Amino acid sequence: MVEDEGIRRYVAHIILWIGIAIVAFPVYIAIVASTQDNALIANGQMSLLPGGHFFEVYYQTIFVGTSGSTREPVANMMLNSLVMALLIAVGKIAISIISAYAIVYFRFPFRMTIFWIIFITLMLPVEVRIYPTYKIVSDLHMLDSYAGLALPLIASATATLLFRQFFMTVPDELLEASRIDGAGPLRFFWDTLLPLSRTNMAALFVILFILGWNQYLWPLLITTRDDMQTIQVGIRKMITTTDALTEWPIVMATAVLAMLPPVFVVVAMQKLFVRGLVETEK
């Protein structure tokens, strides 16, 4: 029995290690490739050990860009991506928490209808409504702007639903106590509901930031100027070069850089996340 358990545990660990290797290997390759000489990679002679070009490759990537005609430093792309992702994450949270507040705490005509309309938009992601959305954004002269990048993606049925579910678990007595304490609807929202939703907001922020960061199709359509490019679009453009060699180390360095902010957000928010799970008392 005991031996049996031991073997089973080894098997489990081996499977887990294989899984980790499958996930981690491409990342490792990307890191390694970003430190090598481009000629080596192009010849298919890439070493599996880090090369010696780390500083020059990253310097060029961040501050200069590729040597192609539409060069753009990756630092600028990252800034664009960051602004877009933050606008989307913060905007989505703000809009959805407010609409959830309206739906849960106010009695107004067609409340349930509005709720269902919001619910139905779950079935209409950007890809489905891309033409009308593009038309509107272009008519509003928001092409090549941060507003154009973020605004159409801000409405979120999922987040609204999430906040709605959360608000419904908040005891009614808290609202009543607030009313007796002289807090109006805005005060109750600001002083009680927002602080209570902090952990929900943190969790959502992580998810939405990554979602915003990884947007590809929409930024590709809406941005034409190189200085408004986001990093995800930028990587793609670096790979498809017409008559020059793809600069793989720079592509890989950009990919590595593109991974950093989401990783940072996850690591930074994890504490709040876990604390939120532990302190669930209302």
Next chain:
Amino acid sequence: MANVTLRNVRKTYTGGFEAIKGVNVDVGDGQFCVLVGPSGCGKSTLLRMVAGLETVTGGEIDIGGKVVNQIEPADRDIAMVFQNYALYPHMSVFNNMAYGLRNRGMKEAEIKTRVEEAARVLELTAMLERKPRQLSGGQRQRVAMGRAIVRQPKVFLFDEPLSNLDAKLRISMRVEIRKLQRRLNVTSIYVTHDQLEAMTLADILVVMNGGQVEQVGNPLAIYEKPATTFVASFIGAPPMNLMSTRQDEIKSQLGGSASEAGILGIRPEDFVITDQTPSGGVALSLTVEAIERVGAETFVYGSRAPDEQRIAATPGELPPGEVIVRIPGTEAPAIGAKIRVAAVRAKLHLFSEDGRKRIEA
């Protein structure tokens, strides 16, 4: 300081359900009024109407000489203690108490004085910086009380504030609430389903059933002269024994006009185990079925011949034919023994056939 007057107060929900069917209660300045009744009787709804958390669909609620039907809860000058305390989980004890004062734009120095004074009275001084989740149930209860006290309102409203506490704590908090209310001398309305809490706390007791007031008055007066069979069986534990007077055994003993009443009630403690029949009183033959010894007293559950006449049982009433007798001490007859119990004339309660009216014999 204020009196609270309810004039023919009604509450009908949009579905047509009538939760409160015309209630008239007058609570004098500084009095402690307890609303008691079984769950669903409308007592909490009535309290929430006084608080302004439920709309009033008929009648008037008057606090301190002003009709408050249309006034927001915050402007009624009331403070409420909730059953689940409803403390703000993310605020410290201090801020929980200070919140209502800050919203009223009170000066921070004055807030500090008031909160610290309340904390001193409630022995919370050492916990002012803690969050509610770091407190025990009893301490949370105190914070909820503190939040009410610092406001220095005209009226305190309590919605079953002790029902989340364990039995021992409930008793000590009950005493504290009463002491506090006496000292602050603030008019209070208190909702409970626990008749013992109701009896011990109330200056005025309001017994409610089905959205109506069954009886209003001094708790002891209600205990001694319940107006209906509902009150008779609800107030007092164990409940009053109710039996039909149509049966020969009782009818013959009652005699005269008393035998015209429909229902006879005798409290368990008014029975004595004796072979004699007191003149004008009632004696019953019982078979002992169960014994409950609680230390200072013993409850004897006996059965009589089946009481076919008494079917309309009120809530909390014993099954017809069963009789509880309370005897002091722990000496009790054996199970299965045949005993005779008797009650004197002065201890008999007579009610009309439908139980809605008390008859003075």
